[in-house]
Amino acid sequence: MALDKATVARIATLARIKVPESDLEPLAKELSGILTWIEQLREVDTAGVEPMASVAEMTLPMREDRVIDGNCRDKILSNAPQQAHGFFLVPKVVE
Amino acid sequence: MTALTDLTIVEARDGLRSKEFSAGELTEAHIAAVERARPLNLYLKETPERARDMAAGADARLARGEGRSLEGVPLAIKDLFCTEGVETTAASRILEGFKPPYESTVTANLWAAGAVMLGKTNLDEFAMGSSTTTSGFGPSENPWRRRGDNRPLVPGGSSGGSSAAVAARAAMGATGTDTGGSIRQPAGFSGIVGLKPTYGRCSRWGIVAFASSLDQAGPMTRTVRDAAIMLGAMAGHDPKDSTSAPLAVPDYEAALTGELKGLKVGIPREYRVDGMAAEIEQLWQQGVAWVKAAGASPVEISLPMTKYALPAYYIIAPAEASSNLARYDGVRFGLRVPGESLDEMYEATRAAGFGTEVRRRILIGTYVLSAGYYDAYYLKAQQLRTLIARDFSNAFKSCDFILAPTAPSAAFAIGEKADDPVAMYLNDVFTVPVNLAGLPGISVPAGLSSDGLPLGLQVIGRAFDEAMVLRAGDVIERAAGFTHKPAFIAGGAG
Numbered sequence: 001m002a003l004d005k006a007t008v009a010r011i012a013t014l015a016r017i018k019v020p021e022s023d024l025e026p027l028a029k030e031l032s033g034i035l036t037w038i039e040q041l042r043e044v045d046t047a048g049v050e051p052m053a054s055v056a057e058m059t060l061p062m063r064e065d066r067v068i069d070g071n072c073r074d075k076i077l078s079n080a081p082q083q084a085h086g087f088f089l090v091p092k093v094v095e
Numbered sequence: 096m097t098a099l100t101d102l103t104i105v106e107a108r109d110g111l112r113s114k115e116f117s118a119g120e121l122t123e124a125h126i127a128a129v130e131r132a133r134p135l136n137l138y139l140k141e142t143p144e145r146a147r148d149m150a151a152g153a154d155a156r157l158a159r160g161e162g163r164s165l166e167g168v169p170l171a172i173k174d175l176f177c178t179e180g181v182e183t184t185a186a187s188r189i190l191e192g193f194k195p196p197y198e199s200t201v202t203a204n205l206w207a208a209g210a211v212m213l214g215k216t217n218l219d220e221f222a223m224g225s226s227t228t229t230s231g232f233g234p235s236e237n238p239w240r241r242r243g244d245n246r247p248l249v250p251g252g253s254s255g256g257s258s259a260a261v262a263a264r265a266a267m268g269a270t271g272t273d274t275g276g277s278i279r280q281p282a283g284f285s286g287i288v289g290l291k292p293t294y295g296r297c298s299r300w301g302i303v304a305f306a307s308s309l310d311q312a313g314p315m316t317r318t319v320r321d322a323a324i325m326l327g328a329m330a331g332h333d334p335k336d337s338t339s340a341p342l343a344v345p346d347y348e349a350a351l352t353g354e355l356k357g358l359k360v361g362i363p364r365e366y367r368v369d370g371m372a373a374e375i376e377q378l379w380q381q382g383v384a385w386v387k388a389a390g391a392s393p394v395e396i397s398l399p400m401t402k403y404a405l406p407a408y409y410i411i412a413p414a415e416a417s418s419n420l421a422r423y424d425g426v427r428f429g430l431r432v433p434g435e436s437l438d439e440m441y442e443a444t445r446a447a448g449f450g451t452e453v454r455r456r457i458l459i460g461t462y463v464l465s466a467g468y469y470d471a472y473y474l475k476a477q478q479l480r481t482l483i484a485r486d487f488s489n490a491f492k493s494c495d496f497i498l499a500p501t502a503p504s505a506a507f508a509i510g511e512k513a514d515d516p517v518a519m520y521l522n523d524v525f526t527v528p529v530n531l532a533g534l535p536g537i538s539v540p541a542g543l544s545s546d547g548l549p550l551g552l553q554v555i556g557r558a559f560d561e562a563m564v565l566r567a568g569d570v571i572e573r574a575a576g577f578t579h580k581p582a583f584i585a586g587g588a589g
Contacts, residue, residue, distance in 0.1 A: 003462070007462075008458070011458050011461045011462045011465065012458060013442075014461050014465060015417060015457050015458060015461040016421075016424070016438065016441040016442050016445055017442060017445045017446050017454060017457065018442035018443055018445070018446035019446070019454075027455075027458070030455065030516065031455070031458060031459060033516070034409065034455075034516060035459075035462075037406060037409075037517050038406040038409055038410060038472070039406075040402075040403070040406055041403055041406050041407060041410075041475050041476065041479055042475075044400070044403060044479060044482070046475060046478035046479065046482070049478040049481050049482060050478070050481055051474050051477030051481065052477050052478075052480040052481040052484060053308065053477060054294075054308045054338065055294050055295075055308070055484060055532060055533030055558075056294060056295050056338045056340070056533070058295075058338070058340075060337055061334070061337060061341075063334070072196070075196040076196070076427075078194070078196055079192075079193055079194060079196075079427065079428035079429070080426075080427055080428065081425060081426075081428075081429070081430070081431035082431065088426055088427055090426055090437055090440070091433075091434060091435065091436055091437050091439075091440055092436075093436075093437050
C-alpha cells in the first residue's frame with residue numbers, strides 16, 4: 001500500500017516526532033516499500049486462527065498487595081532534565 | 096604460555112582456582128585489551144575502576160575457597176542492560192547521560208556469580224538493526240577481514256559490540272539480547288558462540304525494552320561450554336518480570352555429553368532460500384554429517400510458514416517498539432529539546448534523539464496500530480505468529496532439534512545494504528521465526544567462507560530445552576574444530 005506525504009505527516013504527529021517537510025516524500029516512499037513487502041501476508045488464509053500476543057503460556061501471577069519499594073524520590077529525579085522542589089518540570093500545559 | 100585474554104571461561108576458572116594467576120591479573124590483561132580495541136568502537140563505556148574493585152573482591156573470595164561459577168571472569172555488557180550508576184544509552188542519543196538508579200536482574204545475577212564488568216558495548220540503536228551501524232555513537236567494526244581486502248566489515252547486530260569484543264579477545268564473554276536474531280547473527284558474523292534462550296528463561300527486568308513479547312537476553316562466548324556456564328548464571332525466575340518462567344535452571348554444563356545417540360535432527364525444507372550462498376548450503380550439509388556421526392538421524396521437516404515470518408515480525412516488533420519508546424519524551428530522563436508547548440517539546444526531543452532506523456520503525460509501528468489498520472496489519476501478523484509457532488510444534492513431533500544456517504551470508508562491509516531496509520531485514524530470515532515461536536537457538540562457528548570469514552550453524556530446540564541446544568551445539572563445535580582467529584586481536588600475545 002502506498003503512503004502519501006499527508007499520511008506520513010499524520011502518523012509522525014501521532015508518534016510525536018517532528019519530521020521536516022523535506023523528509024516527508026522520501027519517508028513516504030521508504031515506508032510504502034516496506035508496507036508493500038509486508039502485504040504478502042494477505043496470501044495466507046488466517047480465518048479462524050487465534051492471534052498470538054505472547055508465547056508465554058502463563059496466567060499473570062498474583063502477589064500480596066503490600067508496599068515493597070518506595071521512598072526514593074531523589075533517585076527517581078536523579079536523571080530529570082529539569083526539576084524543582086522535588087517535581088519534574090515541564091512547559092506550561094494549562095493556561 | 097597462552098595469553099590470559101585467549102583463555103576460555105572454563106580455562107580461566109580452572110587457572111584461578113589452582114592459583115596460576117589472580118583475578119586481578121586476568122582483569123588487568125583484559126582492561127589493556129579493551130583499550131587496544133578502541134579503534135573498532137566496541138565499547139561505549141569502559142569501567143576499569145569498577146572492574147578492578149570487582150576483581151579484588153573475587154581474589155578475596157578465591158583465597159577463602161569461595162569462588163562462584165564466574166568468579167573473577169571479565170565480561171562485557173551490552174549497553175541495553177541497566178547498570179546501577181553506570182551510563183546506559185541503548186546506543187541512542189535520547190538516553191545520553193542516563194545513569195540507571197537500579198541494576199538489571201541478569202547483570203545482578205552475573206555479579207552474584209562473581210563476574211567482573213569491563214564496560215558497556217555498542218549496539219544498533221535500541222537494538223534495532225543487524226549491523227551495529229544504526230548506533231547513535233558510530234558503527235562498530237568486525238575484527239575479521241575478508242582475505243586480501245581491508246575494508247571494514249560489520250560485526251552483525253544488534254549485539255555487535257559484544258560479539259566483536261569477544262572475538263577480538265577484549266572480553267571473555269558478553270551479554271547480548273535477541274529480538275529477531277541479535278545474538279545469533281552477530282555471533283555468526285564474528286566467529287563466536289551466541290545463545291538465545293527460550294522466551295522467559297532470563298528476566299527482562301532492567302533491560303531497555305524493544306519488543307517485549309520477543310526480547311530475550313543470552314550469553315555470547317568463544318565456546319559452547321562457556322555459554323552453558325554463563326547461561327546458568329544469567330537464567331532463573333524473577334518475580335519482577337511476570338513473563339519470566341518459574342522453572343528450575345538445570346546444570347547446562349552436564350548436558351554436554353558429546354554424543355546424540357538415538358536423537359532425530361530436523362532439516363527444514365523451507366530454509367533453502369533464494370540467494371543463499373552455495374558455501375552456506377555446503378556447510379549445512381557438513382553439519383548434518385557431523386551430527387549423524389555423533390548418533391543423530393536426520394529427518395526432513397517442513398516449516399511452511401517460514402517465508403511469512405519476516406513480514407509478520409516487521410509488523411509486530413515495530414508495533415511493540417512504538418509503544419515501548421513512547422516513554423522517551425524529555426520529561427523524566429535523557430535528552431530534552433526545549434519547546435514552547437509540551438507537545439512541541441516532545442516532538443523536538445524525539446526528532447533530535449532518535450536515529451533514522453528507530454524513527455522508521457516507530458512510524459511503521461504507529462501506522463499499523465492506528466485506527467482502521469489494526470486488523471489488516473497487527474491482528475493479521477499475530478495470526479501468522481500462531482501459525483509459525485504451530486509449524487515448530489508440528490516439526491518437534493518428529494525431531495528433537497533442528498539444524499539450520501544462522502544467516503544467509505557472511506559479514507558484509509560497513510555501508511553495504513544501508514540504503515535498502517528490506518535487504519537489511521533479510522539477514523534475519525533464519526533467526527526471526529525462532530523469536531516469534533519463543534524457542535531457544537544457538538549459533539556455533541562451523542567454518543570459513545571462501546574469502547575467509549566465519550560462518551555459523553544454528554541449532555533450534557523445544558521451549559526450555561536449552562540443554563538439548565547446547566548438547567547439539569557442542570557436538571558441532573567439536574566436529575568443526577573451529578580454531579581460526581580474526582585479523583585483529585586486542586588481547587596480548589602469548
